[in-house]
Amino acid sequence: MSKTNKNAEDNLVTISINDIEHKAKAGSMLIQVADAADIHIPRFCYHNKLTVAANCRMCLVEVEKAPKPLPACATPVMDGMKVWTKSEKALTAQKDTMEFLLINHPLDCPICDQGGECELQDLSMAFGGDSSSFQEIKRVVVDKDIGELVSTEMTRCIQCTRCVRFGEEISGMRELGATGRGDRMEIGTYVEKSLDSELSGNIIDICPVGALTAKPSRYQSRSWEMLQSEGIGSHDSVGSNVRLHTFKNKLVRVIAGDNDSINECWISDRDRFSYQGVYAKDRVKSPMIKKNGIWKEVDWSEALETAATMLQEVNPDSVGVLASPRATVEEQYLLQKLMRGIGVNNIDHRLRQIDFHDQENTDLFPNLGMSIADIENADAVMLIGSNVRKEQPMINHRIRKAALNGAKVYTLNPRELSFNYDVTEQIIASPSEMVTQLTLITKASFTLSKKKIPAGLKDLFKSVRANKSAKAFAENLMNAKNPCVFIGSIAEQLPAYSTLRVLAHVLATNTGANFGFVGGAANTSGAWIAGLVPHRKEAGQAVNEIGKNASEMLNHPKKIYFLLDVELEADADNPQQALAALNQADSVIAVTPYANKKMLSNADVILPSAAYSETSGTFVNIEGTWQSFKAASKSYENARPAWKILRVLGNHLDVKGFDYVSSRDVRDELKELCDKAEDTPKFETTGLFAEHDSVNVKSLQRIGEVGEYVCDSLVRRAKALQDSQPDHQAVQLNTDEIKKLGLAKALSADEQKVQVKQGGVMVEMPLVVNEMIPDGCALLMAGTKSSGLLGSAFGEIVITL
Amino acid sequence: MAGSNKQTATILSKHERDDIDMWIARFPEDRSQSALLAALRAVMHEDHYISTEKMDAVAEYMDLPKIAVYEVASFYSMYELDEKAAAKNSISVCTNVSCMLNGSDEIVDHIEERLGIKMGESTPDGEFFFKIEEECLAACCGAPMMQLNHVYHENLTKEKVDALLESARKNGTLHKKETS
Ligand code: SF4
Ligand code: FES
Ligand code: FES
Numbered sequence: 001m002s003k004t005n006k007n008a009e010d011n012l013v014t015i016s017i018n019d020i021e022h023k024a025k026a027g028s029m030l031i032q033v034a035d036a037a038d039i040h041i042p043r044f045c046y047h048n049k050l051t052v053a054a055n056c057r058m059c060l061v062e063v064e065k066a067p068k069p070l071p072a073c074a075t076p077v078m079d080g081m082k083v084w085t086k087s088e089k090a091l092t093a094q095k096d097t098m099e100f101l102l103i104n105h106p107l108d109c110p111i112c113d114q115g116g117e118c119e120l121q122d123l124s125m126a127f128g129g130d131s132s133s134f135q136e137i138k139r140v141v142v143d144k145d146i147g148e149l150v151s152t153e154m155t156r157c158i159q160c161t162r163c164v165r166f167g168e169e170i171s172g173m174r175e176l177g178a179t180g181r182g183d184r185m186e187i188g189t190y191v192e193k194s195l196d197s198e199l200s201g202n203i204i205d206i207c208p209v210g211a212l213t214a215k216p217s218r219y220q221s222r223s224w225e226m227l228q229s230e231g232i233g234s235h236d237s238v239g240s241n242v243r244l245h246t247f248k249n250k251l252v253r254v255i256a257g258d259n260d261s262i263n264e265c266w267i268s269d270r271d272r273f274s275y276q277g278v279y280a281k282d283r284v285k286s287p288m289i290k291k292n293g294i295w296k297e298v299d300w301s302e303a304l305e306t307a308a309t310m311l312q313e314v315n316p317d318s319v320g321v322l323a324s325p326r327a328t329v330e331e332q333y334l335l336q337k338l339m340r341g342i343g344v345n346n347i348d349h350r351l352r353q354i355d356f357h358d359q360e361n362t363d364l365f366p367n368l369g370m371s372i373a374d375i376e377n378a379d380a381v382m383l384i385g386s387n388v389r390k391e392q393p394m395i396n397h398r399i400r401k402a403a404l405n406g407a408k409v410y411t412l413n414p415r416e417l418s419f420n421y422d423v424t425e426q427i428i429a430s431p432s433e434m435v436t437q438l439t440l441i442t443k444a445s446f447t448l449s450k451k452k453i454p455a456g457l458k459d460l461f462k463s464v465r466a467n468k469s470a471k472a473f474a475e476n477l478m479n480a481k482n483p484c485v486f487i488g489s490i491a492e493q494l495p496a497y498s499t500l501r502v503l504a505h506v507l508a509t510n511t512g513a514n515f516g517f518v519g520g521a522a523n524t525s526g527a528w529i530a531g532l533v534p535h536r537k538e539a540g541q542a543v544n545e546i547g548k549n550a551s552e553m554l555n556h557p558k559k560i561y562f563l564l565d566v567e568l569e570a571d572a573d574n575p576q577q578a579l580a581a582l583n584q585a586d587s588v589i590a591v592t593p594y595a596n597k598k599m600l601s602n603a604d605v606i607l608p609s610a611a612y613s614e615t616s617g618t619f620v621n622i623e624g625t626w627q628s629f630k631a632a633s634k635s636y637e638n639a640r641p642a643w644k645i646l647r648v649l650g651n652h653l654d655v656k657g658f659d660y661v662s663s664r665d666v667r668d669e670l671k672e673l674c675d676k677a678e679d680t681p682k683f684e685t686t687g688l689f690a691e692h693d694s695v696n697v698k699s700l701q702r703i704g705e706v707g708e709y710v711c712d713s714l715v716r717r718a719k720a721l722q723d724s725q726p727d728h729q730a731v732q733l734n735t736d737e738i739k740k741l742g743l744a745k746a747l748s749a750d751e752q753k754v755q756v757k758q759g760g761v762m763v764e765m766p767l768v769v770n771e772m773i774p775d776g777c778a779l780l781m782a783g784t785k786s787s788g789l790l791g792s793a794f795g796e797i798v799i800t801l
Numbered sequence: 802m803a804g805s806n807k808q809t810a811t812i813l814s815k816h817e818r819d820d821i822d823m824w825i826a827r828f829p830e831d832r833s834q835s836a837l838l839a840a841l842r843a844v845m846h847e848d849h850y851i852s853t854e855k856m857d858a859v860a861e862y863m864d865l866p867k868i869a870v871y872e873v874a875s876f877y878s879m880y881e882l883d884e885k886a887a888a889k890n891s892i893s894v895c896t897n898v899s900c901m902l903n904g905s906d907e908i909v910d911h912i913e914e915r916l917g918i919k920m921g922e923s924t925p926d927g928e929f930f931f932k933i934e935e936e937c938l939a940a941c942c943g944a945p946m947m948q949l950n951h952v953y954h955e956n957l958t959k960e961k962v963d964a965l966l967e968s969a970r971k972n973g974t975l976h977k978k979e980t981s
Contacts, residue, residue, distance in 0.1 A: 174866035179875040190871035191853055 013079035018086065030072040030083060031059055041085050042094055042123045044101070044208045045160035046073035049265060050169055056101065056160050058123065060093035061085045069093040091127075098127040103134045104183070105209075106155050113151075114210030116223035120158065141186050146176075147194030148724040149201055149269060151218050157187050157211035163203040170266065171197040172400055172420030187211070194724065197420070198393045198708065201272040205256050205265070214253060216276055216720040221247035229632040230257060232619050233271030234326055234612045235715055237520035238372060238394040239621035240267045244275070244613050244632035251275045251613045251633055261373045262621070268393035270708065270715055275613065277717030278636075282594045284608035285637035295600065300640070300648075307589045307605045308652035314560055314586070316343035320553035323532055323564035324571070325349045325521035326712050327642065328617025329626070330666040332523065332530035333538060334646040334658075335564055340537065341655035345547030346558065348534055349527040351572045352489075352706065352782070354792065356549045358498035361684040364540040365528035368395075368622045369516035370484070376401045380480030380513075383411040384438060384504050386488020388518055389419055390708040395518050395622075396420075408476055412437055413490060414703045415779060416772035425473070428774050430701055431794045435496045435503070439463070440470035442507040448474055449510050457506065460499075477511040485511070489519030490705045493573065493782075493793050505683060515683075517622065521712065526620040530670060538670055539677035557581040563590040564642065565609065567713050569598050569788035576759045576791045591642050594713055598788075608639035612714065615641035616663045628667065700741070702758070703779045704793025710783030729786055731756055731799065732770035732779040740775075741799055743767060756780065757798040759791035812858040817843045821862060834865060837873050841880055849930075850887035851880055878935065888923040888930035890969045893948040894957075896934055899941035908945050911959045915966065928970055 011026040017039055024033040029052065034041050044056040054074035061072045064082035069090055072083075084090055102124065109115045141154040161178060164187065168174050175197065179190050189195075203212050226245040231254075233240035241257030254275050256267040287303030288295050298306075311319065321339050323332060327349075336347050350356070368375075375381075375398035389396040396419075403409050403421035411417065412427045412434060429437040443461045446453050448471070453461065477483045485508035491500045508515035531538035534547035548556070554568075554577050561582060568578035582588050582602040590603045593611045609615075614635045618628040635641065643663050650658030660666050674680075707728045709721045716722075731754065738744055746754050746767050754767045765786050773779050782793040790797070813821075820843035824836035840863060844855045851874055860867040874880045881887065892912065896905050909920065912931060916924050921933035940946045943955025949965055 174868050177866075177868035177872045179868075179871050181876045181878075190868060190875070 013077055013081075015077050015079070015081040015083060017083045019082075019084075024077045026079070027076050030061065030063075030070075030075045030077055030081075033077055034072060034083075034085065039085060041072045042127060043073060044119060044123075044158060045162060047162050047165075047206055050162060050165045050206075053161050053165060056158065057097045058094060058101070060090060060097060062087045062089040062093075094127045095129065098124055099129055099132060099134075101158050102128065102132060104139050104155075105158065106138065108156070109210075112153070112156065112210035113213040113218055114156075114207075114223075118210060119208035139183060141188075144188050144192055145194075146189055147200070147215075148720040149215055149273060150195060150204055151213050151215040152188075152211065153213070154186060154188060154211055156209050158209055159185060159187060160208060161187070162206045162208065163187065163212060166203055166206055167197070170202070170397070171199045173197045175200075176203070198268055198270070198390060199266055199397070201269045202256065202266045214272075216273055217253040220252045226252065227632075229630060231613060231629050231632060232522070232627050233263075233267055234522040234619070235270045235274055235711060236268065236392045236394070237518075237522065237524055237622040238262060238392060239522065239619050239625065239627050240271050240394055241627075242267055242271055246613075246633045249633045251278050251611075261371065262625070263394045264397075266394065266397065270393070270721065273721050274715045274718045276719050276721075277714040278593075278611040278613060280594060280717035282596050282599075282717075283611075283636055284593065284595045284606055284639065287608060287638065288595075288606040290604045300638070303605055303607055304645075304649055304652050307607065308649060310560060310587045310589060310605070311342060311344075311562070311653065316345070318559035319344045319346060319562065320548065320558035320560070320581075321347045321562045321564075322351060322550060322553065322566050322568070323347075323349045323527070324566050324712065325351075325524040325527045326612070326714075327523060327527070327564055328615065328663070329523060329526035329530050329620060329670060330617050330643040330663045331564065331646060332527050332532045333666060333670045334643055334650065336531040336538065337657070338646055338650045338653065338655055339562070340531075340543075341650070342653055345543065345545050346534060346553050347532055347547055348550040348553065349524070349532045351550050351566060351568070352493050352793065353497065353549075354493070354551050354573050355495055355497040355499075356551065358501060359533065359535055359549070360681075362528070362681065363683045364680040365525040365620070365624070366517035366520065367525065367624055368486075368518065369514045371623050372398060372621075375399055375484065376405070378402045378480075378482045378484045378514075379405075379407045380477055380483040381407055381409045382477060382483070382485045382507075382513070383409070383413070383518070384485070384487045384500060385413060385434065385491025385494065386411075386486060386518055387413070387417050387490060387705060388486070388488055389417070391489050391706075391711075392518055392622075408480070410473060410476070412441075414705075414777065415774060418772075424476070427469075427473075430774055430777050431494055431703060432496075432701060434491070434494065435499050436464055437470075438500055438503045438507070440467060441473050442503050442510070444471040445474035445478065445507055445510045447471070448478055451510060454506060460503075474507075474511065477507070477513055480511075480513075483508075483511055483513035484516060485513045486516050486518040488517070492519050493705065495794065520622055522621075523619045525622060525624060526618065529620060529674060536681070539674045540680040541677060554578045554581045557584050559586045561585050561588045563588065563592065563603075565592055565713060567592075567594075567596065567599065567716075570710060570716060570783045571712070573782075574759075574792040574795075575788045576761060591645055592713075593636075593639065594717070607645050608637075609642040609645060610635040610639050614639070615643070617641075617643065618663075618667050626667075626671070628664075700737075700797050700799060701777050702793065702795055702797045703773070703777050704782040704787065704795075705779075706783045706793075707781035710781065716783070728781050728784050730766040730768040732768045732773055733777075733799070734771050734773045734775065735769055737773070737775055737778070738767070738769065743799065743801060746801055755800045756786075756790070757800070758795060761789050761791075763789050812854060813844075813862060814847055817847055818862070821859070825863070833863060834869070837863065837865065837870065838877075841870075841874050841877075845880060848887060849881070849889070849891070850884055851882055852884065853882075878932075881930070881932075885923050886930045886932070888927050890928060891930045891932060891948075891950055892966075893932040893935040893938070895936070895938050895940070895944070895946050895948075897937035899937070900944040900946060903944040905945040908947065908957050908959070908962060911962060912966075915963065929966070 012023050013026045041059050043059045045053045054071045059072040060069035062084040063070045143152045226247045229244045231242045231244040240263035241259040243255050243257045245253040258265050286297045400421045408424040414431045487504045569575040572578035587604040589605045591607045591609050613632040616630045752767045756763050763786050821840040824839035825833045828835045844851045856870045860870040923930040945957045946955045
């Protein structure tokens with residue numbers, strides 16, 4: 001079957017559309033051929049990324065010898081076929097279909113958010129009649145509340161089932177369906193229920209009518225009043241293409257852009273709805289200086305002069321620079337150039353990492369090792385320490401495609417995770433046992449390959465005893481044709497990250513797998529390339545003197561901290577330690593769009609920066625693609641794009657080479673340096689195995705992975721996303737562990753609260769039962785309000801009643 | 802996972818589970834969804850209607866998305882999803898064209914009067930449920946017709962209807978009739 005299909009696919013046939021000949025692949029659908037030739041055929045149910053349903057009948061066209069018009073979306077082309085898309089027969093059929101579709105449609109365009117960008121509206125302009133033969137009463141469908149993100153108006157639905165197919169085929173969660181029959185058929189969830197998928201917002205884009213619209217932007221503006229700019233999603237390392245919509249210079253909506261090699265036409269809910277955070281209440285309007293404990297708004301030159309003086313007055317060794325991996329390449333490059341220009345070497349962006357042993361051995365930047373689109377072709381995928389579905393939804397989408405094609409997926413994680421595809425095996429190991437498990441598998445792979453065990457690994461291998469399941473695991477990887485080993489953000493946060501990374505790399509090399517990193521923020525790659533690390537300058541060039549890493553800078557406090565868009569209580573691994581460091585510092589200079597209470601109490605100079613939609617810049621994604629974007633709107637009040645702030649600060653500090661006119665100049669300079677750089681660093685595994693930080697946990701170990709909607713300052717302020725994830729603020733344990741810790745009583749109380757203690761601080765928080773957490777561990781997400789008072793994300797904690 | 806399975810086990814009766822298993826076994830392994838119609842019928846026999854709770858239990862038992870069960874259950878007129886419909890006997894009078902032309906409206910009026918309920922309601926004693934607007938049951942040549950529980954009765958007159966309702970009341974429940 002598949003063989004004949006393949007042969008057929010190579011065959012080209014000739015068909016004629018509107019009396020013009022076209023070559024087409026045999027077996028493709030008429031609508032695809034017409035689309036490729038730019039001949040427009042009206043449609044509602046057809047979508048090129050979904051299966052064909054052929055239920056709307058809008059695409060009817062005339063085909064020679066066919067007695068009746070045929071649906072172009074479900075008619076395969078055949079050699080010699082003659083098709084007319086605009087003949088009288090075709091047009092009559094399309095017109096009649098339109099009349100049927102409008103029978104029950106409320107025609108409430110004036111109050112519909114879709115108005116002006118509605119496929120139904122457009123096609124009824126082209127094909128609709130001005131009156132209807134249907135004189136009876138129209139039906140009404142009662143709406144269901146499906147959560148904070150998508151607003152429903154199901155009377156407008158034309159039952160094309162795009163949203164239903166999306167759930168089944170793309171998000172992998174069948175949540176919407178068609179219930180009832182005939183004219184009472186309804187699209188909905190049947191029971192009241194919030195959509196749970198991390199991709200749910202895409203149904204807004206694909207719904208051809210106004211049945212599904214974006215809840216947060218509902219009734220804010222009409223589509224023709226908005227301006228559209230191209231942008232890049234800023235909450236994962238994929239760099240999804242997005243379109244930013246502004247109204248009266250304010251960002252009011254984000255929709256998906258198209259880029260087949262990155263995000264196809266989908267985006268995560270996080271990239272879609274985070275924009276709400278741009279105008280948060282604590283957005284800073286003007287530069288501010290704190291004098292004797294009182295904040296005062298000042299003009300830019302005074303603020304910059306104050307910051308410059310602070311930096312000039314101290315020994316550069318006592319300055320610590322911490323920057324966001326979400327900052328643009330331009331900002332990151334200027335920041336390190338500026339700081340190194342005045343002799344500061346303590347520069348880092350790896351705020352959640354605590355193990356830096358192998359930093360010298362990293363590639364130019366931790367990367368995927370392949371293209372994003374290529375993941376689809378994998379036939380075995382191993383994920384180590386990664387909640388890829390929530391962290392990198394578009395990478396997960398590719399893995400899902402591979403899995404649907406038969407790829408086997410294996411995971412090694414500190415807790416069981418839910419995936420939207422079949423996972424062959426999930427190995428669950430408490431954070432401290434992850435190294436043991438990975439050692440087992442790697443060792444087994446060497447037993448199988450009979451290759452020489454790399455020096456230094458022997459001791460680690462000796463410490464574990466081979467077992468069957470590890471062998472089966474390794475065998476599966478070895479037998480695959482296109483295996484991939486990916487290490488993710490959870491692993492990156494662990495005390496034994498470098499060991500895990502080296503093991504994963506060795507395992508990949510030994511099994512012939514691609515090795516890749518599937519974590520990171522929007523511009524983690526850029527941060528490495530720009531030299532925002534203590535041990536390398538831009539383009540991976542060696543530094544004269546290696547500075548302190550993020551963890552050292554906070555552990556051994558500095559006199560001055562310079563922060564670029566970071567909130568350490570949520571962005572650092574150990575908030576307690578980080579805040580204490582800021583507290584004792586002489587001065588803290590913060591370039592930031594926001595100033596919350598903690599920021600106001602710790603900082604001394606606040607330089608308000610533009611939000612992601614208000615600045616031009618570049619992000620480099622996990623596969624190494626540079627994507628530049630322009631500002632979608634002006635900066636808020638007196639805020640300025642951070643690259644401009646840094647440029648002027650450079651001038652104040654008399655650093656050479658700071659006379660850029662545009663952000664492009666900055667990018668081009670870095671790009672050129674990268675192109676010229678001869679030997680960029682490569683991943684090296686030699687001599688790393690011995691340095692393995694083992695954690696000895698006596699009581700309860702915290703699993704402090706970063707919650708989906710708390711990963712950065714913008715998304716933490718996005719209201720709708722926050723409202724849709726109440727469990728993030730809770731501590732989660734399995735039933736046995738709850739009993740063991742004597743917490744069962746908390747479950748029976750009305751308010752199920754417990755006391756969580758870490759590093760001497762006690763916090764009260766809700767307790768949630770979650771059977772997917774292993775014994776001896778408690779899930780307590782990092783990045784939340786309550787975790788901002790606690791210690792290291794994967795440290796030890798105590799929970800009491 | 803184990804916890805929820807336990808739940809399913811208590812929500813679906815042993816009889817229902819056996820019935821579902823029997824039907825699943827009749828289809829190829831990757832086509833077990835085909836047994837859904839039979840599974841829902843098993844629940845109908847037991848409860849005379851299908852609650853959301855039972856649909857969820859069926860979904861879990863058969864490893865289907867819940868919505869896939871809701872779709873099927875709400876599509877077919879032989880399934881009742883409203884608890885109000887859970888009477889011992891179910892009456893469906895065809896009101897489609899042929900039957901309407903042959904006087905189904907009068908039959909409907911008569912039944913409503915006799916039972917003191919409207920279409921779509923159940924008698925307070927739980928004996929009868931009168932289904933709303935049944936479509937053509939493909940017995941047009943015997944119009945007007947009705948379905949009482951699972952049996953077709955054709956060429957209806959008021960007297961014939963009275964007799965049928967009377968004997969149904971005497972003979973007891975749908976369930977008994979099914980299994981006897
Ligand atoms: S809600 Fe929109 S996408 Fe879904 S079936 Fe209706 S018209 Fe189609
Ligand atoms: S687009 Fe072809 S039938 Fe809907
Ligand atoms: S119309 Fe009543 S059975 Fe066909």
